[in-house]
Amino acid sequence: MEDGLLSLKWNNHKTTFFDILRVLREKANYTDATIAVEGKFYPVHKLVMSTCSEYFSEIFERTPCKSPVIVLKDVRSQDMDALLDYMYLGEVNVNQNDLASLLKTAECLRIKGLAVPDEDPTKTKKQLLPDDRRESPPPKRRRHEDPSSTSQTLRPTSPPASSPSKNSSTSGTAGDRAGAQRTSSLPGTQSQDSSHDSSIDPPPMVKVEMEEAEDLEDGYRRDNSYEGGSINEGDGGDYGSEVSKSEHDPENYGGGSYAGPSLQQGGDLPWEEGDSSSFPPEGFSGDHPGGQQPQGAVATLVLEGSAREHEGQVLTSFPPLHPQHTLHQQQHHHSTANTTTFPHPHHHHQMGTRGGPTYPCPFCGKTFDRPSHRDRHVRTHTGEKPFRCPVCTHSSSLKENLKAHILLKHPECDSVALTGPMTHR
């Protein structure tokens, strides 16, 4: 360790990344496009959609609009739910009965890993994104342990076993399709080997609407009750005037376990400990619009190469870079390097200096003595600023701070609705 090169590796980068992504999706933060399917609106991130589908990538490329609304016809919202889960989480559970339709839709939308081998270097001449995913493991679907339904007939779009990867154990069964074979295929061409589905051929018609998605999103918000926070970073987009929201949404995830099933005070990430368990914990689909709770036969589709493999070699454990103040707090917590530790895993009775249970921030690992404090703190990472000034564009992550702001900047309207998150002006 002279003064040579240091390799700093963020051990749980992927896990954390995914988790943050999931939170962003749930809260619709930074979403910049809307998918409309059967009257349902899905705020999405272009980045994610583009990453998972060349098709969407092209749509966005050709759509100058900042926040396009993409209306997909002939796509069932049920399928869209699943596909979004798949794209964001890398995995989704579907009923076997729905599989054919799902796959067909995936093909039409050219969802990587389901319909198109993800990341085909030959085909992507324009660089997509500097995503750090390594090569491109062949797309792969793995079905999952499901006690009742053992033998689904899942056909990966390409043979899983084509590249020697770690999961050789499970791969044996499904490798029957030539991997490259449908690389550039058009949507909706090949049938899924399964018997049904030959009828759905016409690719979904897509219409891109050019107007801003505000009211639509708003509608979505309303019925999905996620928080209406649009973070106006510097962009001056003062579209805050109308984005209405009702109550303390930021607390959505507050109840006990932050951010759903994944990481929280309980300790370790379900899928963190290496081996080859499932990515998201199984019973996970419940929280999205129409997230269908699988019953009976269930297949689990896993987007390989996205979330998996990360427990390999570890050079140096290093907490994510963070604002000053968190740094000094971390230093006494994470002095250890080179283990698979990450900021958060402090279990409850982690004392050392204090006594009670602690609630670690999944982002930086800082611990709090109360979940609500932790949740509040998390907003500093997610950028949420639910409390908006009714007068100017200023917004704050804390009601109290907003209140202070109003008192100082807009004393005349001091008595304005400070009682709730600024839903209106």
Next chain:
DNA sequence: CAGCAGGGGGCGC
């Protein structure tokens, strides 16, 4: 000085 973030008390369920 204004804003941000966290600690902690108090209150309601």
Next chain:
DNA sequence: CGCCCCCTGCTGG
């Protein structure tokens, strides 16, 4: 026990 709110310290302009 959990949430709301007040207070205070820190930071950047």
